[in-house]
Amino acid sequence: MFPELSRYVxxxxxxxxxxxxxxxxxxxxxxxxxxxxxxxxxxxxxxxNSRKSDFITTLTPSLDFSSTTERKSVSLTTGINWLTYAxxxxxxxxxxxxxxxxxxxFDPRLAxxxxxxxxxxxxxxxxxxxxxxxxxxxxxxxxQLSGNYAVSEKSTSTLSYAYSQEGFDSPGILTTKxxxxxxxxxxxxxxxxxxxxxxxxxxYARNLTDTSLVDNYTFxxxxxxxxxxxxxxSLNAGGSYTHSEFEVSTLVPPAQIxxxxxxxxxxxxxxxxxxxxxxxxxxxxxxxxHDITTASGRGGTTERIGVATNLSERFTKELSGFFGMxxxxxxxxxxxxxxxxxxxxxxxxxxxxxxxxxxYVFLEGNYRYNxxxxxxxxxxxxQNVFMLRLTVRRDMMDL
Numbered sequence: 001m002f003p004e005l006s007r008y009v010x011x012x013x014x015x016x017x018x019x020x021x022x023x024x025x026x027x028x029x030x031x032x033x034x035x036x037x038x039x040x041x042x043x044x045x046x047x048x049n050s051r052k053s054d055f056i057t058t059l060t061p062s063l064d065f066s067s068t069t070e071r072k073s074v075s076l077t078t079g080i081n082w083l084t085y086a087x088x089x090x091x092x093x094x095x096x097x098x099x100x101x102x103x104x105x106f107d108p109r110l111a112x113x114x115x116x117x118x119x120x121x122x123x124x125x126x127x128x129x130x131x132x133x134x135x136x137x138x139x140x141x142x143x144q145l146s147g148n149y150a151v152s153e154k155s156t157s158t159l160s161y162a163y164s165q166e167g168f169d170s171p172g173i174l175t176t177k178x179x180x181x182x183x184x185x186x187x188x189x190x191x192x193x194x195x196x197x198x199x200x201x202x203x204y205a206r207n208l209t210d211t212s213l214v215d216n217y218t219f220x221x222x223x224x225x226x227x228x229x230x231x232x233x234s235l236n237a238g239g240s241y242t243h244s245e246f247e248v249s250t251l252v253p254p255a256q257i258x259x260x261x262x263x264x265x266x267x268x269x270x271x272x273x274x275x276x277x278x279x280x281x282x283x284x285x286x287x288x289x290h291d292i293t294t295a296s297g298r299g300g301t302t303e304r305i306g307v308a309t310n311l312s313e314r315f316t317k318e319l320s321g322f323f324g325m326x327x328x329x330x331x332x333x334x335x336x337x338x339x340x341x342x343x344x345x346x347x348x349x350x351x352x353x354x355x356x357x358x359x360y361v362f363l364e365g366n367y368r369y370n371x372x373x374x375x376x377x378x379x380x381x382x383q384n385v386f387m388l389r390l391t392v393r394r395d396m397m398d399l
Contacts, residue, residue, distance in 0.1 A: 031064040033079075033393035040386040044088065046125045046133055046372065048379040055086040072104045083122070093122040093137070109150040116143045122169065125383065130293050130304055131328030131346035133372055133381075136170035138296075154188035166296050173297035174209040181205075195226040199236065205294070205301075211247045212299040212339045216240060216292050218270055230279055237271035240292050244300060246339040262335050268292075268303070281314040292337065295330065300338030302330040322366075323351040343375040352387075360394045 037058040043051040062079030081095040097120070103113035122137035146160035160182050167175040182203045189196040203218040222236030244264045272289035286309045295302040305328065312322040326348045334341040352366025370383040 026070065027066075027068040028397055029064065029066045030396045031393055032396065033060075033062040033064070033391065035060040035062070035389055035391040037387060037389040039388075041125070041383070042385075043381065043383040044085070044091070044125055046127075046135060046370070046381045046383060048374065048377065048381045051382075052088065054088055054091075057084045057086075058082065070105075073102070075099075075101045091122075091124065095120045095122050110147070112145070112147040114143075114145050117141065127346060127370070127372075128296050130295070130302070130330060131306065131326070131348075132295055132298070132302065132330050132342075132344060133346075134168070134173070134297060136168045136173050136297070138166050138168045140164065140166040154190075156186050158182075158184040158186075168297055174211065174299050176294065176296045177208040178294050179206045179208075189223075193225065197224045198222075199224060201236070201238075207294050207301050209299050209339075213245045214300045214337065215243045216301060217242075218292070220270065230277055232276045232278075234272070234274045236273075237269065240268055240270050242266045242292055242301070242337060244335070244337060246299070246335050248335070248339070264335055266336060282312070284311045285309065295332065295338050295342060298338050298342060299340060300332065302332045302337055302342050305329045318356045319353065320356075321351070321353045325349050341376065345373040345375065347371040347373075361390075361392050364389045364391070 035058075037056075037060070039056040039058070040053075041056060042053040044054050044056075045052060059082040060079055062077070064075075064077045066075040067073065076099070078098040079096065081097075083091070083093050083095065085091045097118065099115075099117040101113065101115045103111065105111045118139075118141045120137075120139050124135055124137065126134045126136075126138075128134055142162065142164040144160060144162040146158065148156055148158040150156050160180075162180040163178070165175070165177045180203070182201060184199065184201045186200075187198045189198055198221075200221045201219070203216075205216045205218075207214040207216070218238060218240045220236040220238030222234065224232070224234045226232050242265065244266075246262045246264075248260055248262055270291045272287065272291070274285065274287035277284040287307070289304070289306050291304055292301050293304050306326070307328075308324070308326040310322065310324040312320065314320040326346075328346045330342055330344045330346075332338040332342040348368065348370050350366060350368040352364060354362055354364045356362045365388045366386075368383075368385045368387070370381070370385075372381040374380070
């Protein structure tokens with residue numbers, strides 16, 4: 001019934017069992033779960049006009065497994081989302097996901113980790129992690145291998161490689177593949193500045209579609225510091241160089257199509273800043289970033305400016321709440337970072353409450369507002385979503 005899910009579950013299990021180490025653990029968890037979500041959505045296609053509303057029911061059985069010892073950890077998470085639309089039955093679907101991870105500490109100085117995941121999501125009102133609208137279901141797979149090495153008591157090196165691929169249900173949206181390599185180095189500045197680290201990162205990303213190739217090189221230098229016991233700040237800044245190649249087709253009279261490759265080079269600055277507060281009952285964060293990032297399905301990358309803030313509060317032992325706001329601006333001239341021009345602004349507001357009936361059962365209710373400004377079309381898409389979700393989870397190892 002679920003061939004892709006079955007394949008990735010089998011691959012993940014084979015990966016875990018192929019590790020030449022016993023899985024006996026200091027801490028072993030096996031957590032089945034079941035969630036029922038009811039949702040009221042007034043713009044299920046994220047359209048700028050002729051908005052359609054619907055009530056959506058999602059049933060999610062899930063299973064989490066983890067095994068942890070002093071030197072290693074293994075995890076596997078999988079689940080199925082049954083979506084039922086009250087008024088638009090053609091959108092009913094069965095989606096699924098699986099994620100696995102493994103980490104091992106060879107000695108006090110060297111550690112490695114491996115991650116993999118697969119997600120099938122058919123919802124047509126999706127936005128990606130960078131704030132760009134997708135308006136199509138997709139299948140996404142990702143893999144990552146990373147390692148860190150303590151060069152000295154004060155300095156650590158990190159090297160990682162990641163690969164992701166996303167294909168879309170809509171034929172007009174391009175399958176996107178991304179290769180990413182990052183090398184980071186940090187240095188403890190406690191001798192000069194208490195609870196502070198100097199961090200640097202050198203990165204390379206290759207974004208590929210059938211009609212485009214974008215290579216992006218980045219370098220940043222920054223500082224992380226703990227202020228008092230509750231506050232942390234992080235500041236990074238640097239530059240980027242982007243080389244792009246796009247295939248374009250031109251109709252030449254009377255009826256001849258001529259293809260050509262356009263190349264472009266661009267450079268600029270990138271950076272991010274964040275401040276975080278972690279208290280006994282209150283947690284808050286504020287972040288800003290400016291970077292060059294993948295524009296899934298758009299044929300290249302995009303220049304992105306993003307601001308986000310989050311606040312969570314535990315009112316009682318059982319009752320907690322949260323509020324969040326995010327704003328992103330994605331832009332690219334045609335054949336600059338992407339084969340098509342991009343100019344989208346996305347404002348998201350969300351807030352909600354959670355009540356824990358027990359250690360195993362909790363109820364969540366929240367509201368989300370999206371406002372997407374398509375500057376090139378001089379049009380906006382607005383969406384209001386109300387959601388209520390009941391979740392039951394129990395660790396079988398506690399029985």
